[in-house]
Amino acid sequence: MSTVEIYARAATRENTRRSYRSALQHFEAEWGGLLPASPDTVARYLAEHAKTLSISTLQQRLAALADWHHTHGFADPTKSQIVRKVMKGIRALHPAQQKQARPIQLEQVGQIAHWLDEAIAAAALVGRKPEQLRYTRDRALLLLGFWRGFRGDELARLRVEHVNAVSGQGMTCFLSQSKGDRESRGKTFKAPALRALCPVDAYLAWIALAGITDGPVFRAVDRWGNISEAGLHINSLVPVLRTLFHNAGIALAHQYSSHSLRRGFANWATSNGWDLKTLMEYVGWQDAHSAMRYMDAADPFATMRAAHGQAGATVL
Incomplete structure (x- = not known):
């Protein structure tokens, strides 16, 4: 590995490199996609996995594909209109509430x-x-x-x-x-x-x-x-x-x-x-x-709920 490659590699965190390798493995080896990829191929990949992969996972796959194309000097197919429309449609037809860790008190x-x-x-x-x-x-x-x-x-x-x-x-x-x-x-x-x-x-x-x-x-x-x-x-x-x-x-x-x-x-x-x-x-x-994303919204009825509780009212 050349000195240039060493410094270029250090610019990306290991966790990111690992997740990108996994995403490309799935796209190429498991799904059968070819790199460089066309916008239509990426759109079809998204559509075929819309029901089985979460939106956040699909976004991570797009980031990995975009990174590969940028690194190798190819046009980024993930920025195309068809890919953007497919992702918008997936969000509309498969809405999912973002999972968050329970905050410790x-x-x-x-x-x-x-x-x-x-x-x-x-x-x-x-x-x-x-x-x-x-x-x-x-x-x-x-x-x-x-x-x-x-x-x-x-x-x-x-x-x-x-x-x-x-x-x-x-x-x-x-x-x-x-x-x-x-x-x-x-x-x-x-x-x-x-x-x-x-x-x-x-x-x-x-x-x-x-x-x-x-x-x-x-x-x-x-x-x-x-x-x-x-x-x-x-x-x-x-x-x-x-x-x-x-x-x-x-x-x-x-x-x-x-x-x-x-x-x-x-x-x-x-x-x-x-x-x-x-x-x-x-x-x-x-x-x-x-x-x-890390903050829970304040309860606007907390004061009223506490007041009712002190008064002996039943609070639902």
């Missing part, structure tokens, strides 16, 4: 953290180091993910050498690349030191117990207490969190994901008076549309 974060505190203490008392390590890691993952509003892939790519944490003062986390950083300039995020449910102390406790001085922050721990050199894979975060939530007694644990931490923080921030601009700057969203 601050009270639930406290419940999980309390369960973890007890589990860590119990494991330390009887010398079960593997469990102590995993629970300490999970506590840092939970609190940093919530208070920093990180996405799952950002937590997975966080590196110790890019974190500066001081107990009682706060921490900074540098990410060399993130979804909103289209120019790959890197961005520094701050997280607060808190009296309770502190992400800074949780992080420091984890790296101290694990003896980590560089490399990925969050790593797998095997049954013997060996800590992996590699970071947790993005796909392993959801099972880790759902198992944790279930063990801590959170109902409907299967409805949560790593996005639950981000959505939960966004809802907490707005309910505590943060304006949209402040929230966007803190989390790192580049446009209001991205931010609004």
